[in-house]
Amino acid sequence: MENRMELRFDALPQNEAFARVTIAAFAVQLSPTLPEMADLKTAVSEAVTNAIVHGYGNEGGVVELIAFYGDDRQLTVQIRDTGCGIRDVEAAMQPFYSTGDGAERSGMGFCVMQTFMDAVEVDSTPGEGTTVTMRKFILGEAGLYRERMLDEIG
């Protein structure tokens, strides 16, 4: 069965938690494990924070969260802003890359998304905005058994 959701919310820091809880509630339908759920929430948190801080420069705007899945249990999550865009996506995705605005930023946002999700694509046009598309297979308990088996094999 296919299922899709779309949500639009103001680019405010308090909506980072709102976006995390929303994606978690949507993903529950795929019966994820707790680690899968934590990965998903963290990745979404990073992308939404990027939209608020970098896309809109903390000046407000609207962030879109779109999610869908099909029978293959692959969950796709898109976070879209119509902010300033990223001039050099490849550079921005390097670990420890930071815009150096003086705040204590780790520069790990994209690295976290890439590690916690199966695939991350960034589509950005300077002056028009950024769409981050992330995909993750939600395997649920079956994935847990696979991990345990791999652990035992060493």
Add this chain to the structure above:
Amino acid sequence: MIAYREPVTVVIGGELDHCSAPRIRQQLDDLLADERVVHVVLDLENLTFMDSSGIGVLLGRLRLLSARGGSLSVKGMRPSVEKLFRLSGLDRVIGIMDSRKAGRA
């Protein structure tokens, strides 16, 4: 001024993200304004969520403490927090006191 020999334990609960980071950073810095505080242990048992904004907060406090010859450690991390902690290499600079086994919840 004589530094406290014993570490000061600070409990951080709830969620540490870009939204809560300024408040948590400020509270920690209020504590660190007392220069006798050189060793700090963060009790993260009740920290249910952390993203990369938290990494920045921890690294910033580590820098302050290192500058006065001190140390920063953490304890009680949940598996999800610990995963991020290790991914970002914080485990190489911040001690983990009683790391929970990497058990699956």
